[in-house]
Amino acid sequence: MTTAAIIVAAGRGTRAGDGPPKQWRNLGGSPVLTRTARCFGAIDRIVVVLHPDDMALGIGAFEGGVTLIAGGATRAASVRNALEALDGSGVTRVLIHDGARPFATAGVVSRVLGALATAAGAAPALPVSDALWLGNAGRVSGVQARDSLWRAQTPQGFRYEEILAAHRAHPGGAADDVEVALAAGLHVAIVAGDEANFKITYAEDFARAEKALGAGMDVRVGNGFDVHAFTRGDHVMLCGVRVPHSRALLGHSDADVGMHALTDAIYGALAAGDIGRHFPPSDAQWKGAESHIFLAHATEMARARGYAVSNADVTLICELPKIGPHAAAMADELARIIGCGADRISVKATTSERLGFTGRKEGIAAMATVTLVQG
């Protein structure tokens, strides 16, 4: 058995608003039609029916051996052109699909093809769950029973010879190929469709399609790095936790090297500079400032731009003090300031194997990575 997928994309898509026809609009980095064709990568042959003006656009738009056919004046004429082009090719089954349904699932395709074992035609559909009304001039005039109504989808599958004969016998303005098949007396089975397999018709459907792809979800990553030198003292502030130590960290603020690295990571993800830009060391008001002010500022800036911290990972690099006993309290404090779950914040430590300035216990270094997501 040889199967061909015919993808019908010869319309102009005027209901989807301004811009290029909807099948050529970008959806997560590829034209809608390219995505639609990918749904049929496992099918023996793919035929794409294009508007005659779009034939040049079709060259290079598809992976693998896709046949391009010029469409006709109506949808039925376009399908007919593709069916005629397959005459004599050895194709025994065809799947006829809307170019503007880029989310046809393997399950739907498989159910349609499976049903062709016992029916000349098979098509996916979904039951109607909303109540249906009759109405005139903005007023409900009656109700419509929905028990025997179905929302039709594609791909609609047929035994090739039978649907070709049906199209030849019933040229005209059928809405889809099931209508043509019924006019020819063919038996068409209904198989389960999929809500994900929706058709892009109106401009707002693009937003739904982007969401379905996860495209348009803006994820940002930032990193931060900071160093502070030791000076005389009896404790250090690290990630908002006071840790007793034989030395202190030197800095204009409270020298919380971990919180500074994390704050800079958030500014970095926003492409908004660093702590020094927002809290200049030359400004006396930040002398001795507690660093949670900086972290809260960066977090609020992210929030104002529509981002939330999804997770953060802070690494402190020092020989002493020992971080392990305080790491959980540090993560809790950072999460509290940021306003996220403590399970989204990691604080860990490493030594530098006694090498370099941290190895000589001259100071502490910190690095941080943060992920911001929209929402």
Ligand code: MG
């Ligand atoms: Mg610093």
